[in-house]
Amino acid sequence: MANVLSTGAGALIAFQRALATVSHNVANVATEGYSRQRVDLATRTPTDMGYGYVGNGVQVADVRRVADQLATSRLLDSGGELARLQQLSALSSRVDAAMSDSTTGLAGVWSNFFDATTGLASNASSAASRQEVLSDARALTNRFNQLNAQLDSLGNEVNSGLRASADEVNRLGAEIARLNEEVSTNPNHVSNDLLDQRDRLVSELVGYTGGTAVAQGDGSLNVFTAGGQALVVGNTSSKLTTINDPFRPERLQLALDANGQQVRLNDSSLGGKIGGLMDFRTDVLDPAQSELGRIAVGLADTFNQQHRAGMDLNGRMGTDFFTIPAPKATSHAANTGTGTLTASMGDLSKLDAQNVVLKFDGTAWSATRADTGAAVPLTGTGTAADPLLVGGVELVVGGAPASGDRFLLQPTAGAAGGISVAIDDPNRIAAATPVKAQTDLANVGTGKVSGIKVTDATNANLLTPADIEFIDGTQYTVNGSGPFTYTPGQPIAANGWSLTLDGVPTAGDMFRVGTTGAGSSDNGNALVLSNLDDAKALTNGTVSLNGAIGGLTTMVGSAARQADYAAQAQEILHDQAQSARDAISGVNIDEEAANMIRFQQAYQAAAQVISTADNMFQSLIAAVSR
Known part of the structure; x- marks a missing residue:
């Protein structure tokens, strides 16, 4: 009878626990990261009678x-990669919107400027046409400045994102380490x-850094970044910190501070949101800003060269129209060492928007791409008479560089933010060809001047x-x-000009x-200026300025679409x-x-x-008490 009561009471308690567990599951049906729990029942030790x-x-x-480590690991991997791609897509879309939108992009103000130069070519002496050229030129340079400022702002956002992410990674890592200690203790x-809470924190951490978690024999979880660096090992967490880029102090990088050792992390070391920030900066922001600068420099240098070949209304040779x-x-x-590099524009057709690292080995210089x-290719010795030549840029070495010293060359990065209009007087626009040719009235042949240009x-x-x-x-x-010697159809050249003749001179x-x-x-020079947007001035004379703008828009748009897809x-x-x-x-x-x-x-x-056992007990008492 006692056995019956004990058996019933044990069953009552067991099924009460089972019902409590089921209720706990139902209550947490919407709790993120919750793993359902199951009561395992077992028979009590029987009694030998x-x-x-x-x-x-x-x-x-x-x-x-109820949990499966493989399914959890797959979810961690996919979550970190999703966070990276969503971050990359969101930021890339903002660059694409800035470049392609008609109100913020280059296309509209670019067309207005060259339309204004075409109008000037139609009426070179018109004060209104000249003023319109200046006004549209300022609008164009302002747009270059604004776009560059927007890209700079995105760069600052990346810095802020890295700071905030590093703080959050440190908080999550410390909390995971604390939970690891609780788990490993018993x-x-x-x-x-508590295990669900730890898994949820690990998922959040991997969402920032990418990577995975590895279970240990004592029940703790070690967390590693996508590049394999340890963030949490047992009850110890590493600290993620931001450091200044050694070439560009305004730009932040990340380093791992573990046991007093600070290790700089390269872009491939981290996934998740941080990886998305780094990938955006490296693969979208930097190329877009450099290419925008190359277009600005290409426009300014090409226009300046031709403007210097013209004559203004004051009868003076043209000067630089844009500052570069x-x-x-x-x-x-x-x-x-004490070495410095002074850079200047060289051959525009060879100008490359790629950043280059130059290194001095004590006797000679070498150059490598900063990204890959x-x-x-690098030529020259670095003197004023024989400057270093790399990617269309000339560099003069000053001071005394030491062996192992390195320098970062940014040929066009940020150049769009510094371009401006160099003149403010409409009369200084060099619309005219500075020389003119006339046919003598006494000539008896049929030769006539068909055109003259400055070479x-x-x-x-x-x-x-x-x-x-x-x-x-x-x-x-x-x-x-x-x-x-005169060859019919061939130009006659002297003193920096050339002219061609129609007909036959005698x-x-x-x-x-x-x-x-x-x-x-x-309007001879204005005619040439108005067509410079189609001049193949870039990439060894194979890409026009219009083509470069289209290429920039396509490059950014393609990057944004690929990230979104x-x-x-x-x-x-x-x-x-x-x-x-799930x-x-x-x-x-x-x-x-x-x-x-069921329970x-x-x-x-x-x-x-229990009720039956109670009835049996009451019957027994009643029988004994008689």
């Missing part, structure tokens, strides 16, 4: 957390909810009057010098070249991983409802056993 063993009912063997008596910032060459923070480390605006004799006199149909002199025919002079309505695809994979985890660890309401009914009925049956 001599004739055999009599069972003593049931007991709770364990309240087990691994056989750990709250299932010099390329940046900055030293590494660890350099030990690939070797870059070398720096020639000291450019504005010197010149008389071209034909000795016969195949020879001529220039101011008495010569004779020179002996004694004269053609005179002289300066255009002040107040001229000549990749994020969408990864979201599907993450949902699948989440579903696989199929094992998630709470199924229907299943829990069935368990609740409720068992509880009622156990209560009935």
